[in-house]
Amino acid sequence: MDLEAVRTFVAVAEAGQFQKAAADLSITQQAVSKRIAALERTLGVRLFTRAPRGAELTIDGQAFLPHASELLRVSERAVASVLPGRRPLRVDVIASRVAPSGLMRGFHRAHPEIELDVMMLFDVEAAVAAIRSGAIDASFRAVAMPGRPLPEDIESVRVLDEPLQLLTGPAHALADARSVTLAQLVGHRIWMPGIVPGTEWAAYYEDLVAEFGLTIEATGPNFGSDALLDTVADTPALATFMSEQTRLVWPAGHGLRRIPVTDPTPVYPHSLLWHRDNPHPALATLRAHLAASAAGHDAAGTWRPDWVIPH
Secondary structure, three states, rough: HHHHHHHHHHHHHHOOOOHHHHHOOOOOOHHHHHHHHHHHHHOOOOEEEEOOOEEOOOHHHHHHOOOOOOHHHHHHHHHOOOOOOOOOOEEEEEOOHHHHHHHHHHHHOOOOOOOEEEEOOOOOOHHHHHHOOOOOEEEEOOOOOOOOOOOOEEEEEEEEEEEEEEEEEOOOOOOOOOOEEHHHHHOOOOEEOOOOOHHHHHHHHHHHHHHOOOOOEOOOOOOOOOHHHHHHHHHHOOOEEEOOOOOOOHHHOOOOEEEEEOEEEEEEEEEEEEEEOOOOOHHHHHHHHHHHHHHOOOOOEEOOOOOOOOO
16 A cells, blocks of 8 residues: 555545645645545545535545554654664663673663663574664674674674672582682582583683683583572582672572682673664764773783684
């Protein structure tokens, strides 16, 4: 159905005259007549009858008018949904409890006037594909994994180097330490069932193990963070790594400890990815916000994999 013909029909119905509708639409009266005639042919009914005072709706025209008005409203909403600055900024934060989610909460507090759609995509390939298709505007990822360079049309910038911490139960051998070195962790079992082969975090921990001789186990089903915390709290032989800004709550009786890791401190490098031709004005605002709040990267006494994009 021709939306311009529908728009012309509504204009004539509101004006009550073909001539006035033509003036309102800035077209000729002949163009109005042609559009209405074409719409009537499409619908197979008469929409107007000529009257001394102009044009009056037929019974079919009266029935069609509310639907035509709604059709125009839907069309306007559809156009607005993709206009830069008119639709929400769509950002992938991977998961709700991790640092990127916290970064976006900070951005929302600083810029409450910007509408946001927060997405949670699992792997980097899905995120990059969504950025390239326009399904999302940006994603937080650790880039670039070995053998998986970013496409040329995808831009990235490091926004946060997040320290890892050791999480233990109260009976673990290191539970009372104020900090632990990576050397002290050699020989201890670090259980991380959420590591999925092929992901950027799997590549990160593989390099950490290779560099420092750690033992990370990813065995068993992943029942989520609550089950992980329950098991670590009850099992003196197990610990796990937890990023510093990961937000977790556990029962007071668990007695869990979050212990800083040093010499060096492993940091997880979060980068923001976006398409270089993305025109959404809020994307530039997000990048400026993250740049203003970002600390220095590759600080002395820290470690990150060699494949991480340095800037």
